[in-house]
Amino acid sequence: MTLEQFYDTIGGDYKKTISRLSSETLVKKFVLKYADDRTCLELADAIESQDWSAAFRAAHTLKGIALNLGFDSLYTVSSELTEALRGGRPLTDMSLWTAVDEKHKQIVDAIAQIDV
Secondary structure, rough: HOOOOOHHOOOHHHHHHHHHHHHHHHHHHHHHHOOOOOOHHHHHHHHHHEEEEEEHHHHHHHHHHHHHHHHHHHHHHHHHHHHHHHHHHHOOHHHHHHHHHHHHHHHHHHHOOOOO
16 A cells, blocks of 8 residues: 555545655655554553553653644544543543544554555
8 A cells, every 4th residue: 555545544634744744755654653653552551550640641642643644533532532631630431542542553554554
C-alpha cells in the first residue's frame, strides 16, 4: 500500500500531513516509527493501574503524535480522552479508552501494509 492509500485507509489527510512535514519521505519515516511507539502501551498501563496523572500525560502525548502525523481519527478520540483525564480526574467512561485503543490498532495494522 502506498502512503497515500494508508492515509485513505485510516481516514487521515495525506496532503495536509505532507504539507506540514515537507516531504513524503519524512512522513513515511515517522509513520513507520509509530508502529513501535510505546505511548499507547504506557497509556494502557496507566489506566490499568489507575495512575490518572500518568494516563493524562500519555493521552496528551498520543494526541500530539496523532495531530502531527495526520492520524485524524486517533487525534479526535485521544483528544476526548485527554480532556476526560485532565487534572488527574479518574476515567469514568472506559469507552473513551476503548476508542483510542481501537484506532491505535487500526493504524498499526495499516502501517504493516505500507510498501517500504
